Amino acid sequence: MAALVLGPVLRHVDATSATVWVETDAACEVTIANHRAATFQVGEQHFALVVVEGLEPGTSTLYDVRLDGHVVWPEADSSFPRPRIRTGKVKQLVFGSCRAAKAGGPNQQAADKLGPDALDAFALRMKDWPEERWPDALLLLGDQVYADEPTPRVKKWLAERRPEPAGEVVSFREYAELYHESWADPEIRWLMSVLPTSMIFDDHDIRDDWNTSRVWRAEMAEKPWWRKRIRAGLASYWVYQHLGNLAPDELARDGLFVKVQAAGGDVQGLLEDFAEQADREVEGRKSTRWSYRRDFGRVRLLVVDTRSGRILDGPERLMVGHEEFDWIERNAEGDFDHLLIGSSLPWLMPHALSHFQSLNERAAERPGRRGRIAEKVRQVGDLEHWPAFRASFERMARFIHRIGSGESAPGTICVLSGDVHHSYAARAEFPRPIHSQVLQLVCSPVHNDPPWIFRPVFRLFWSGPLARLLRRRADRAGVPADPVSWTKISGPHFGNSVAVLEITGRNARYRLETAGPDGLAESADLTL
16 A cells, blocks of 8 residues: 655645645555545656645635545644645745754754754644634745755765765755655644645755856766756756646646656656756756746735746846746736745845945956956855846846836835845835835745854944945946845844744734744844
8 A cells, every 4th residue: 555755745725726745655546635636656756746626715624645545644643733725815924945954864853053943843833823823824945955965864875875976966866865854854744734835946955056157057067977966956846846836727737747647657757858958048048937926815926946047158147037037027017915026045135245246246257367266256155146146136126116116016025035044134225216115034044053153244244334345346346336225124133043924904024933942932023
């Protein structure tokens, strides 16, 4: 009899439908809330995405997981509330990024060198709340797994599989082990079974500094294992993360998903060929759009791919290709109260770091030795956020200004981000005032608190004198003046944290909760 390996993970939910993802150890039929799907096979593994339709708006539906008719979830002795699908409005959205697995494995509860897991702590607290207090959605903004920093347990497992390349994850099965280690945590497994979860990758989901520059791509292409690594990395991302981002009607139109469902056999080669094509840049565009849109009643969420969609071979570096940015702008049109832009990388950075990144990009464009040195600094210093793609940084400012100036301008435009290993909130202002409040809200990390030296460094980047010095240097180098100004209104906050965005009509509230030995403690509480 087939067994459940991972899941259930509740993914896309709207007023009348939901999708639920599972991994099993054998081919079978998966039944959830009286809706069925056959598994598909990738190598030695099996997966299903069950589309549940005909739900009533504003309801809570209990569900279990049945494999070939046998109930396998929830476990009989579980102390967690039963999984359920809720189709009400989204009033609370939990978000964060950078969640490294526990060094001791998914069942290790003791604090490790990275500190307590904030998402674990949130789940443990939430399970004792009445359902009406539960948040309504979860947004994971990158680095769900750390493919370039395996835990000691995974390194040992890799060494037992093959000697080379040491410590590198290169196959689909090896990527899957990372997800097993991270998502099998009992608290996380329950949390993801009850909160509709949206996801996007960042660099560590593939490899540190992924797509930093054309030079980085060339260096990686020379490594004999890289082609296998990128094929497996993007194929596993499609299975574990991307599929569940899509609405049922999008799944029905997705050519690859249709082929996978109809294949009737192992689709690993099909997925990895697709992944290799998705990684290529052809005539200033990528063949695959990983960005996506979700509507939560009067709240619109646009999640932007800031990694795979980069254009690096053209006349200017772009965080997002022109064609994909056109898609983003079209999908930001409409009548809603809040526009949330999910970007794993912050748009508005600490001021000094923002100016330094734009300055470095200009220097890296120079020919010869000075350009090579600037390129090396770009890689070593992780100078690859929106300001390091200046054309895209400025287009984002123009786009947000236009949306916030329209007749149907939302109450808030919030850019939700992670990556930078500290949390903060900043308010943006434009030379020509707009109707919407524009905010950059950052929560990082969930579970990967860096060494203490990072804290004074990030505080320094927020300092006014250093920002003014670097802005003057940027002026002399020909970097255009910033099209937007911003003021930090909370932070920098350090430690493993989760953020909660609360929606009330056209108003919003941002709360940051940081994990400590005794659970979560509030670090910030802002009415926006």
